[in-house]
Structures are given as structure tokens and as C-alpha cells.
Amino acid sequence: MKELKSRILAAAAGDLAAIEIALKRNLTPYYDLVARTAEHILFSGGKRLRPLLMVLSARLCGYNGNEDKDYAVIFEYLHAATLLHDDLVDGGEMRRGQTAAHHIYGNATAVLTGDFLLARSLSLAARTRRPAVIDVIAQITESMSQGEIHQMDKKGDVGLNEAEYLEVIRRKTAVLIQGACHVGALICDAAAEQTEALKSYGRHLGFAFQMVDDLLDYTADTQELGKVVGADLREGKLTLPVIHALAKAAGRDREAIIAAVRDPDFSMDRFGALVALLTKYDGLAYTAQSAETHVAAAQRALNDFAPSDAKALMTDIADYALLRKA
Amino acid sequence: MKELKSRILAAAAGDLAAIEIALKRNLTPYYDLVARTAEHILFSGGKRLRPLLMVLSARLCGYNGNEDKDYAVIFEYLHAATLLHDDLVDGGEMRRGQTAAHHIYGNATAVLTGDFLLARSLSLAARTRRPAVIDVIAQITESMSQGEIHQMDKKGDVGLNEAEYLEVIRRKTAVLIQGACHVGALICDAAAEQTEALKSYGRHLGFAFQMVDDLLDYTADTQELGKVVGADLREGKLTLPVIHALAKAAGRDREAIIAAVRDPDFSMDRFGALVALLTKYDGLAYTAQSAETHVAAAQRALNDFAPSDAKALMTDIADYALLRKA
Secondary structure (H helix, E strand, C coil): CHHHHHHHHHHHHHHHHHHHHHHHHCCCCCCHHHHHHHHHHHCCCCCCHHHHHHHHHHHHCCCCCCCHHHHHHHHHHHHHHHHHHHHHHHCCCEECCEECHHHHHCHHHHHHHHHHHHHHHHHHHHHCCCHHHHHHHHHHHHHHHHHHHHHHHCCCCCCCCHHHHHHHHHHHHHHHHHHHHHHHHHCCCCCHHHHHHHHHHHHHHHHHHHHHHHHHHHHCCHHHHCCCCCHHHHCCCCCHHHHHHHHHCCHHHHHHHHHHHHCCCCCHHHHHHHHHHHHHCCHHHHHHHHHHHHHHHHHHHCCCCCCCHHHHHHHHHHHHHHHCCC | CHHHHHHHHHHHHHHHHHHHHHHHHCCCCCCHHHHHHHHHHHCCCCCCHHHHHHHHHHHHCCCCCCCHHHHHHHHHHHHHHHHHHHHHHHCCCEECCEECHHHHHCHHHHHHHHHHHHHHHHHHHHHCCCHHHHHHHHHHHHHHHHHHHHHHHCCCCCCCCHHHHHHHHHHHHHHHHHHHHHHHHHCCCCCHHHHHHHHHHHHHHHHHHHHHHHHHHHHCCHHHHCCCCCHHHHCCCCCHHHHHHHHHCCHHHHHHHHHHHHCCCCCHHHHHHHHHHHHHCCHHHHHHHHHHHHHHHHHHHCCCCCCCHHHHHHHHHHHHHHHCCC
């Protein structure tokens, strides 16, 4: 695991450094408070997964221009915008081990800085002069905002089933990672099969990442995770570990899980008892297995690309999705 | 005044009806709560000024396609998105005589529905397949989000001067109306002089509308206005009537104005006393005069267009900006 992470970071070092520079260069707010709020969320230890995947996808399709990093930051700005709005929506206190932006700068500034970052994404998309790229970016935003509302609206609803959960995480998470890979292909005018393969890689990776995220909320420790464990449950947000366990449990066990979902102020003892139930009914194992299936599908999607450093790195990133601790 | 309004509504009736249909047709959310929240803000008696101006601007430039209404709604969606976010930012209780959306549906839904409407605007802009149009839309959003943050950040700051106020209202209000007129010209591939003339019309009209809005917050009655009079002051938002009076007043009068700005819980007596001071120091008259100057400039910008129904209507709309009561 440590070895995999080191290998990824070494292989991606050049791209990641260029992405950092592009993130600063393309921000260009006129008003200082916007700059400070945007920088708080943008430069607080993000993995830069999405821009990196756009750059690598373009490289797999033979990109040889020098604007890839400027387009890649679109996906980090979009990601940061949704973090700003979602943390506020979810009432999240911490983000990446730091106080969430809306706690420092206030809700209003967080909302409006999110809007600014959305707008920057669109401006950069417009600069590609490619309507297909712009369309992807607009669709991502439509999809994410609705996925988040859908998720929020279903908080505390123990009737949420796996199909609906998958629809929510597709909209909330998978479309953005898929979009990054898709745009990488689009800026190269890649062939349809290559484009579809990269979309498939991104979609499956997105599902895997979100499932592991949902799993970590039950299994990680708070310090490693950089946010509070059990946060999903505390917000009444049902994710796959709980959904699967609820589908299988009956009687008192089922009632105990439901009671935990409905009690926002649960103790760590109660949380431990719930995790034991999620284990008993395979909720954790099933989620891990689903994530593995998606990782395998993501890696399979790259089969027809010739071996290259970029392909090896994308394969490693998919493996890392499963092994990460935060 | 009543006659002018009737004339405008009669002349615009066909376009306004087509715009209403396009507003419904282009919304297409997948999730019902998004639809309800968006419809609450979209179909609650908006004047449809922005889409109407796009349609009329295109007509002035000889547009003869049938997609103008679909592009025009971009500007109403953008407007609605900013209303959703701004009402939340400002803590506004009422909007167009109704309870503000965030009070009914909650902050989170209001933020995310705003995001959805922003995204719909961009999707529709992308459909024009015109990068210049997309660029205008992205710039509008960047500008508005920063203008709103700027305004919010300066709340209660009695040092705010007229130049800075003008910069804020340019970003918050004028760019959107200017953008609607601009895009009307762009979708016709209008000549540069026509495009510039329509941008100028929109910009000046935008300034005039905002100044009259700021004036009405001191002079209208709550029922006619559809929101609470004195709201700007209650939020510590300094607008031109106060800025101008503060620049001229000294001694106790100046202190009384400052005290009113700093007291969010002022009584209607105190509000009356402030309005008297704004009158004494020409704050109200100066604002009205500034609005008139902008209306005249907007109308002048149309000089080189041949007489037409569309031009007459745009001229009337500019006059109406000054005379409206809400």
C-alpha cells in the first residue's frame, strides 16, 4: 500500500506540480475575499485526482499540446465548488483535516465562492472553443447539483435501496471523474472507442472511490481520514454498508440499525454496535466487494490502449482507490 | 405610468407568452424537489425583463430563426439562480410578495437548486455552439458571484464610496442585462457597432434598474414592492441614496445616518427620520437623477437602429425603469 502510493506519487510528480501551478494561474478573482476563500478550499491538500486523470486520459489518446493542465484544473475547480456547497449543505465541520470554509468565512461567502469556482470552470471550458467539452461540463454541474439534492432529500429514509443509492453516487461522484476522462479524450479528438473506454474507466473509478469513501466513514480513524468518522450516519445519510445490511437484517437487528440511523447524537459505543451489525450482515464486505468489481471494470476498460507510463499510472490509481485510508 | 405599462405589456404579450412556455420546456430536472424549488422562484411573477430584452435585441439585429426563446431563458435561469443564492446570503424573507424559497425548502435545497439553474443556463449556452455566447454566460456568473461577495463584504462600511458602489452594481446587475442584449446580437452575428450599441443599452438600463431598486427600498410601500421596505438598510447594505447623503452631510446629521446604518433593528420612526435626512442631502433626488441619466444613455444607444416595434418597446422599457413602483 505504502509502496503503491509512493509509486503513484513519483510517476505523477511532474504532472501534479504543473497542475498546482495551473490551479493558481487560472483562478484570477478580482476580489480578495474570493481569492482567500477559494484558496482555502483549493490548497488544503487535495489529491488532484480529477485533473490528473484528465491529463493522463489525454496522454493515452496521444495529446501533444500544452494546454492540458489549464483544462485539467476545470475539474478541480468544479470539485472544490461542490465541496464548498456540500459541506454547507451537510453541515460538515472539517474538510481535509481543516475547519470547513463556511465555518471560517461564513455560509454566504462559501456559497458565492462556490459559484465563482463554477463560473471559472465554465470560462475555462469556453476557452477550449469545443462545444462538446462545454456540454460535458454543464451536464456535470446539472447532475451533481441534483444528485446532492436527491441524497439530502433521502436523509433518514430507511427505504432507500441500492439502485437509488447507485443513481445518487453516479450523479454526485462518478459523472465528475468520468467527465475528466471524457474531456481528456475530447481535446484530442480521440476515436469513439477510445472515448467510450475512458468514460467507462472514469465512471467505474468514480463508483469505486465513492464506495470506499462510504466504507471509510465506518472503518477509518478520524485522524487519518481528516474528517469525523460516522459523519454520514450522524447526518442520516444512508450509504451502501447500511443499505445492504438493512436489506438482509430482520427483527431486533434491523430495528437497532434503524434506531442508529435515526439518532443523530449517537455515542461511540452505539456506533461500535452498529459497525458490528454492518459486519454481521456483510454490509462492509459487500461494499468493499462492489468497489473491487468497479476497479476491475475500470482497469479492463483500458485493455485496448497500448502499454505506456500513463496507462500504468491509471491502473495503479484504480488499485489505490481500494487501498487508501483517507 | 399605467398607460406606459399597459402599452409595454400589450406590445410584448406574444414574446412573453412564448418565453413562459420556453421557461417550462427547458427546465427538465430529473428530481421532483428540484423542479418544485426551481418553479417556486421561476413562476412567481417575474417580469421576464432579461429574456425579453434578449429576444428584442436579436430582433433589432434581424434575427429570423426560431430558437431565440430557448436562448432567452438562459437569462431568466441565471437571474433566478442568483436570487436563490442572494436571498439566502442576505437572509431575505420575502421575494415577489412570497416567502423566499430558502424559508420554504431550506438553505441546502435553495443553494443546490441555484446550482442546477446555473448549470441549465450553461447547457443551453453550450447548445448555441457559439463559444462567444458561452463566454459571455460564464463571465456573467463570475462577475455576479464576485459582485455579491464584494457587496456583502462591505456591509456596514460607511466608507463605501460611489465609485465602488457603481462597480458592485455593474457586476451584480448590469452585466446580466448587458449580457442578455449582447447575446441577442451574437446569435445574429450582428455587426460590431450594433453589438456594442446593444451592450451599451443593456449596461445603462442595468444601472438604471438597480438605482431605482435601491431608491424604492426607501420610498416604496411594502405591499407594492413585494418585499420589506428598508431591507437594504437593515442588512447594513449601503446604496446610492445613503452614500450620496453621507458624502454631503456633516456633524449630527452625518452621525444620525451612520447610527441608522449600524442599527439593524431600527424602528419605522427612525427609518422615517433617515428618509428625511436622505431627502435633505439630496440622496434620493441624486439617485433618481443618476437613473434618469442612464436611461437617457440607454435610449441614445439605440439611435442608429431603424424605427421598429422592437426599438419602440425597448425605448418604453427604459422609460418604465424610472417609473415603476416595484
